[in-house]
Amino acid sequence: MIEFKHVYKNYDKNDNTAINDLNLEIEDGDFFVLVGPSGSGKTTTLKMLNRLIRQTSGDILVDGKRIDDYNLREMRLQMGYVLQNIALFPNMTIEENITIQPESLKWSKERRHQVAWDLLKKVGLNPLKYAKRMPSELSGGEQQRVGIVRALASNPKIVLMDEPFSALDPISRNQLQELVLKLHKETKMTFIFVTHDMNEALRLGNTIAIMRTGHLEQIGSRDEIINNPKNSFVNGFFKNQHNDDKKIxxxxxxxxxxxxxxxxxxxxxxxxxxxxxxxxxxxxxxxxxxxxxxxxxxxxxxxxxxxxxxxx
Structure with a gap:
């Protein structure tokens, strides 16, 4: 389980409070979505979890242990991370990109090779065709598929995804949404996904947390968010994006x-x-x-x- 207990994040320059008394729990194996407008604090929340950003106060716990008490390198090796800008290493082959974390964990060459090929097959990329290619030879959607399986390669317990599909065209975005749902179902890992798109949140999330200006406005299942919005902000944000009042x-x-x-x-x-x-x-x-x-x-x-x- 992941827990945020009275977590604050302040930026000193402008006395700006990015996260204000955040309290939430994420169950093991959940597909947990943080959604909200720009500046709501969702990406800051995600980055605090793997200590790319340090909280100003409060505790973040993974399996009952404060993340500040984990060895940083070892902790990050147990977390997958998928970025919006993909960030594949341009001078490394696709197989080498996928196996960066397994190599850091000192897996054998044979095991790394097998994992890379198995994962490429899972996302519809023939390893005979793609494993030895360079990132520049792939489309944006193909590169993002590689970015996703790279995050899964070391079999982490937690996978963080920071608006990974927002730069893609609608068809690629829809295909990858289906893909991550399939991978989540197969792997049983905890997925934590950040988006500004309520439709994407509803499509993916088992649990959805809606944020605004550093506050957690509501957390619940898809049906709870649809049928029982907690306040006017949630209702307004949701109504502006979803199709509840539109007919099939x-x-x-x-x-x-x-x-x-x-x-x-x-x-x-x-x-x-x-x-x-x-x-x-x-x-x-x-x-x-x-x-x-x-x-x-x-x-x-x-x-x-x-x-x-x-x-x-």
Whole structure:
């Protein structure tokens, strides 16, 4: 478990309080999302966890032990970190980039090689084709896939992700959202993900923490955030970004959905998109009944393509 207990972060120059009395718990194996507007303190919170930024006061604990009491190098070797700007080493091959932490942990060359190849396969990059390439030979989306598996290579308990998809095009972003959900399910690691996009937070998070100006405004499950916003800020921030009041009909009309015959629909086109998104968290598609009594197969891809277009 990760715990923040009465954590503050002040920057002396402008007497600026970036984090103000932060208290939260992150359970082992959770997909935990920190979301909020720019300047809300979410990235500062993430960086305090691996001591890239030191808290001014308060305690941060991992498995009951203060992070200040861990050996810094050893602690960081047990945490994966995925950045927005990818930050692959340009003079190293893809395989060498992936195995930086395992090499620091003194894994054998054979074990490092096997881990790199296994992870490349997991993210759809053929190691025969990609392992010996240089980062400059890959697209932005491919580089970010490598950045993700590099964070997983040493089998860390915790993986930190700081707006890793915000610089990508909508299609690449949607593909990588699906990928990290798959990897989280497979690895059972604790993922802590920072984003300013509420739609992304709702898509990914088992637990969502909404922040503003260094304060934790609300923390809860997706359904709790949707149905019981704690205050006007949460309600306003959420309403400005999500599609709770929009109908599934918009997706059917705008996407090329497949018509299905002789199957029982689960929702109607007049149900809310939020209801559809809830079902799609654990399914590949949902059957929707339209006003003319046709039944349409609406997939996760249809929903994400619609959301990506709305975000443009």
């Amino acid at each position: 009909k918009l997706i059917i009309d705008s996407q090329k959905c497949q018509e299905i015959h002789d199957q029982i629909p689960e929702l109607s086109e007049e149900d809310n998109i939020s209801d559809l998104a809830h079902l799609l968290k654990n399914k590949e598609f949902v059957l929707i009944k339209s006003s003319d009594n046709k039944v349409w197969k609406v997939t996760t891809k249809c929903l994400l393509n619609y959301l990506a277009r709305e975000a443009e």
